[in-house]
Amino acid sequence: MRTTITVNGEARSLDLDTRTTLLDMLREHLKLTGAKKGCDHGQCGACTVLVNGARINSCLTLAVSHDGDEVVSIEGVGTVGRLHPVQQAFLAEDAFQCGYCTPGQICSTLGMLRELEAGVPSQETAPGAKPDFTGAEIRERMSGNICRCTAYPQIIAAIQRAAEEMA
Amino acid sequence: MTSVHDWDVTNPVKTNRTGLIGKAVERYEGPLKVTGTAPYAYEVQPPSPPAYGVMVGAAIAAGRITGADIAAAEASPGVLAVWTHLNVPKQAPRGTKAHPRSSAGSRPALEDERVAYFGQPVAFVIADTLENAVAASHLVKLTYDADAPDVDFLARLDEAGQPPGEQDVEIGDFAAGFAAAAVQVDGTWTTPIQNHCQMEPCASLVWFEGDKCIAHTSVQMVKPAQHGLAETIGIPRDNVHLMTRYIGGGFGGKGQTYDDLTLAALGAKALGRPVKVAFTRQQMMHGTVHRPATVQRVRLGASRDGTLDAMSMMTWTHCHKGGNFTEHASNFCRALYAAPNRLTGHRLVRLDLPAAGAMRAPGEASGTMSLECAMDELAEKLGLDPLELRIRNEPAVDPENGRPFSMRQLVRCLKEGAQLFGWDRRLPTPGQVRDGRWLVGMGMAAAIRGNFLLPAKCSFTVEPDGTIVVRQGMTDIGTGTYTVLAQIAAETLAVPLGQVRVEIGDSELPPAPGSGGQFGAATAGSAALMAGMKLRTAIAELATGDPGSPLHAGAPDEVTFQDGVIAISNRSETLSDLIRRAAPDGLTVEGEVRPAQDAQQWSTQTYGSHFVEVGVDPVTGEVRVRRMLGVFAAGRILNAATARSQLTGGMIWGAASALTEANPVDVRYGSFLNQDLAQYLVPVQADIGEVDAIMLDEVDDKANPMGIKGVGELGNSGAGAAVANAVYNACGVRVRDYPITPDKLLAGLIAQGR
Numbered sequence: 001m002r003t004t005i006t007v008n009g010e011a012r013s014l015d016l017d018t019r020t021t022l023l024d025m026l027r028e029h030l031k032l033t034g035a036k037k038g039c040d041h042g043q044c045g046a047c048t049v050l051v052n053g054a055r056i057n058s059c060l061t062l063a064v065s066h067d068g069d070e071v072v073s074i075e076g077v078g079t080v081g082r083l084h085p086v087q088q089a090f091l092a093e094d095a096f097q098c099g100y101c102t103p104g105q106i107c108s109t110l111g112m113l114r115e116l117e118a119g120v121p122s123q124e125t126a127p128g129a130k131p132d133f134t135g136a137e138i139r140e141r142m143s144g145n146i147c148r149c150t151a152y153p154q155i156i157a158a159i160q161r162a163a164e165e166m167a
Numbered sequence: 168m169t170s171v172h173d174w175d176v177t178n179p180v181k182t183n184r185t186g187l188i189g190k191a192v193e194r195y196e197g198p199l200k201v202t203g204t205a206p207y208a209y210e211v212q213p214p215s216p217p218a219y220g221v222m223v224g225a226a227i228a229a230g231r232i233t234g235a236d237i238a239a240a241e242a243s244p245g246v247l248a249v250w251t252h253l254n255v256p257k258q259a260p261r262g263t264k265a266h267p268r269s270s271a272g273s274r275p276a277l278e279d280e281r282v283a284y285f286g287q288p289v290a291f292v293i294a295d296t297l298e299n300a301v302a303a304s305h306l307v308k309l310t311y312d313a314d315a316p317d318v319d320f321l322a323r324l325d326e327a328g329q330p331p332g333e334q335d336v337e338i339g340d341f342a343a344g345f346a347a348a349a350v351q352v353d354g355t356w357t358t359p360i361q362n363h364c365q366m367e368p369c370a371s372l373v374w375f376e377g378d379k380c381i382a383h384t385s386v387q388m389v390k391p392a393q394h395g396l397a398e399t400i401g402i403p404r405d406n407v408h409l410m411t412r413y414i415g416g417g418f419g420g421k422g423q424t425y426d427d428l429t430l431a432a433l434g435a436k437a438l439g440r441p442v443k444v445a446f447t448r449q450q451m452m453h454g455t456v457h458r459p460a461t462v463q464r465v466r467l468g469a470s471r472d473g474t475l476d477a478m479s480m481m482t483w484t485h486c487h488k489g490g491n492f493t494e495h496a497s498n499f500c501r502a503l504y505a506a507p508n509r510l511t512g513h514r515l516v517r518l519d520l521p522a523a524g525a526m527r528a529p530g531e532a533s534g535t536m537s538l539e540c541a542m543d544e545l546a547e548k549l550g551l552d553p554l555e556l557r558i559r560n561e562p563a564v565d566p567e568n569g570r571p572f573s574m575r576q577l578v579r580c581l582k583e584g585a586q587l588f589g590w591d592r593r594l595p596t597p598g599q600v601r602d603g604r605w606l607v608g609m610g611m612a613a614a615i616r617g618n619f620l621l622p623a624k625c626s627f628t629v630e631p632d633g634t635i636v637v638r639q640g641m642t643d644i645g646t647g648t649y650t651v652l653a654q655i656a657a658e659t660l661a662v663p664l665g666q667v668r669v670e671i672g673d674s675e676l677p678p679a680p681g682s683g684g685q686f687g688a689a690t691a692g693s694a695a696l697m698a699g700m701k702l703r704t705a706i707a708e709l710a711t712g713d714p715g716s717p718l719h720a721g722a723p724d725e726v727t728f729q730d731g732v733i734a735i736s737n738r739s740e741t742l743s744d745l746i747r748r749a750a751p752d753g754l755t756v757e758g759e760v761r762p763a764q765d766a767q768q769w770s771t772q773t774y775g776s777h778f779v780e781v782g783v784d785p786v787t788g789e790v791r792v793r794r795m796l797g798v799f800a801a802g803r804i805l806n807a808a809t810a811r812s813q814l815t816g817g818m819i820w821g822a823a824s825a826l827t828e829a830n831p832v833d834v835r836y837g838s839f840l841n842q843d844l845a846q847y848l849v850p851v852q853a854d855i856g857e858v859d860a861i862m863l864d865e866v867d868d869k870a871n872p873m874g875i876k877g878v879g880e881l882g883n884s885g886a887g888a889a890v891a892n893a894v895y896n897a898c899g900v901r902v903r904d905y906p907i908t909p910d911k912l913l914a915g916l917i918a919q920g921r
């Protein structure tokens with residue numbers, strides 16, 4: 001099925017099997033292998049990308065359902081020569097080890113920071129209040145991204161560093 | 168022959184003139200990882216479009232395949248091949264070593280009609296797309312003649328025997344010492360099966376270039392993977408070029424290769440095109456090794472002053488039928504505390520379960536969960552601070568073999584940890600501290616893990632532009648290998664870090680044992696230092712022997728290295744000027760490290776202390792880890808950031824072992840109950856509070872030429888016990904059957920009348 005999706009700012013038109021997930025479209029068709037497959041079942045967050053600005057588990061959604069959408073994967077966030085402040089912060093805080101969860105963590109961070117800015121509440125937010133930028137809020141909001149190397153404290157430090165940098 | 172005294176000489180890592188050693192430099196491969204451009208095995212771009220392989224797992228745990236109907240699968244769109252044991256291409260019989268020095272023998276896939284464990288790959292489908300391969304895999308119809316699975320570990324404990332070649336170790340007279348002791352603890356702890364759950368499922372991509380098999384896979388040890396594949400598919404070892412450059416976590420579970428590699432290679436050969444195969448997350452649970460369950464009986468007998476008179480740890484554990492893997496949970500205690508009468512040993516049961524194997528801190532991770540809680544119970548009986556109890560039993564020499572410790576700073580770890588954590592605020596009586604709905608408690612434990620050095624090689628090249636290239640068949644599973652090798656090279660040759668290139672994870676590079684048992688940095692790094700020292704000599708000789716060099720006719724041992732410049736007093740030139748002129752193809756040397764013959768004269772361990780604060784909700788039984796602090800002594804630290812990350816990672820693993828991780832066996836089907844990440848509870852962000860790891864200054868000159876030791880597993884040792892002890896201090900309930908889940912805690916709280 002012919003599907004046109006804007007990926008990292010570039011319109012890509014592909015003839016896709018209707019069973020192809022957005023994740024497999026990125027990895028196998030566009031050779032954008034930054035988004036990782038950790039579980040293929042929406043349980044780990046390694047495949048997190050931004051669709052129209054919101055974070056999503058790309059393994060849990062079919063590519064053909066995104067005709068006309070704007071997708072940003074880790075490759076669109078920054079490059080080795082031009083790292084995004086979040087990428088820079090992950091490096092500086094040693095917020096990864098094997099690196100397999102990392103693109104998902106970084107994309108998730110970008111989506112999460114937008115949600116915080118928009119005042120979207122979480123389990124940690126007091127009813128009716130605007131969410132604060134606290135460790136507990138971030139930990140709650142980043143719990144959909146598993147890191148088996150358990151770089152969790154370093155990831156929180158990186159997110160805090162990046163947020164300061166971007167403020 | 169090497170002696171530890173050969174390592175007494177000074178070297179650039181010890182002098183650390185530019186201060187790179189120990190510095191928290193950013194990861195060498197970090198920019199690739201944060202941009203998603205580091206290609207893991209499944210992501211390497213092959214020379215032509217790959218076909219996709221999908222494995223089908225057995226639906227029984229024991230028995231035989233009686234029939235295979237593959238017609239529907241074969242007729243499915245895009246399918247290129249469907250194999251079972253009936254039509255898989257020929258492989259060498261299991262264990263074959265056509266080359267006698269192969270480090271692994273043949274491990275055929277789809278071997279025969281026998282099924283040895285649930286989920287064992289029994290069929291394989293290759294298709295033009297992943298979607299077509301998955302669809303066809305569901306059409307493979309196998310029939311079985313199933314045996315009742317023999318998987319009930321606890322029911323089989325009575326039949327457990329000595330692991331082959333092992334004996335119990337007794338010193339003094341344990342029974343008499345224990346019976347006579349004034350204060351005793353006698354308890355049985357159980358730890359469950361755990362899964363590695365590396366975020367990258369095992370995966371392989373293989374193609375052929377003529378006779379040469381190009382294999383990308385995700386494995387911790389390069390040589391056995393290369394040799395095993397060559398033996399299995401029956402080709403010369405040199406015809407397998409195996410690469411594993413980026414590995415999405417290992418933790419012991421990728422210490423060997425699996426059928427994905429074999430099947431990808433057979434597929435690539437049969438189809439004449441690249442084939443890639445990945446385990447699904449569900450297949451990882453059964454299809455790769457797991458940490459086996461244990462039952463541990465600990466007996467401690469002490470005098471009223473807290474001196475241990477008798478100490479015993481016996482461990483029962485399991486592996487698969489035909490296997491010998493033993494979770495040596497009792498071993499670590501042999502070097503930990505003094506006690507004149509001691510008994511340790513292991514018993515093994517063989518079951519129709521998948522193969523058990525090494526998982527981060529094998530032995531210690533499980534074993535500390537009992538002994539370090541038994542010490543807490545003993546301290547309570549004695550009315551002693553658990554920290555003080557450990558200090559009172561600090562041995563002067565290794566209590567088991569009488570050898571001196573090469574370096575032992577356990578007491579310092581304990582004392583400094585206590586101070587930094589605020590241990591003096593702990594109330595010894597449980598259940599005394601409230602914070603809102605939470606009961607708050609503190610716990611501590613000691614950490615110990617052995618240190619090892621294995622034989623390894625490494626090559627160093629200086630290229631005409633002055634770049635130093637480190638080449639080694641080593642791996643980086645997230646441990647920081649790339650980075651520490653770059654640091655060692657830069658410090659040894661006195662060039663900026665940016666002037667070093669590191670190439671690892673390749674079977675055609677000088678062999679190193681890989682990543683495991685926290686021997687990686689010490690082993691690979693020592694070989695790198697040796698190669699770097701040889702390159703210094705080679706460069707000095709080249710310069711002083713070259714009439715075109717300002718250093719000509721000087722003494723090679725007077726050549727100094729600084730900032731990419733070589734000099735003898737005020738005569739100097741840049742490294743690149745020399746190489747461009749005198750060795751235009753570059754200059755390459757190979758270095759090597761071997762364990763010292765006399766290293767066994769010392770007991771060489773890494774040590775640490777854990778301090779934990781938890782909250783327990785007495786209404787729900789929920790446990791929250793609020794703070795964890797570890798203080799560690801593990802030799803010289805090569806990189807403060809990557810080492811700390813290893814340690815905090817291990818600590819969090821310990822917390823998860825104490826509280827959530829377990830994979831019970833469904834004894835009806837012989838399968839694990841938890842088959843994905845929704846069911847098997849690895850920790851997530853919200854589970855983990857403040858975590859910090861401090862590394863003490865230390866140099867262990869008996870360990871290796873750099874005086875470093877491993878940290879990858881040390882953080883895990885004891886961390887879970889500290890959590891369990893904190894839970895007890897919070898609410899007064901001891902759960903000896905891990906993990907400490909709310910149902911078990913609630914039962915204890917209700918029994919207390921809370």
Ligand code: FES
Nearest residue numbers: 040042044045059
């Ligand atoms: S791969 Fe999508 S959530 Fe795990």
Ligand code: FES
Nearest residue numbers: 097099147148149
């Ligand atoms: S860095 Fe390895 S899983 Fe997160």
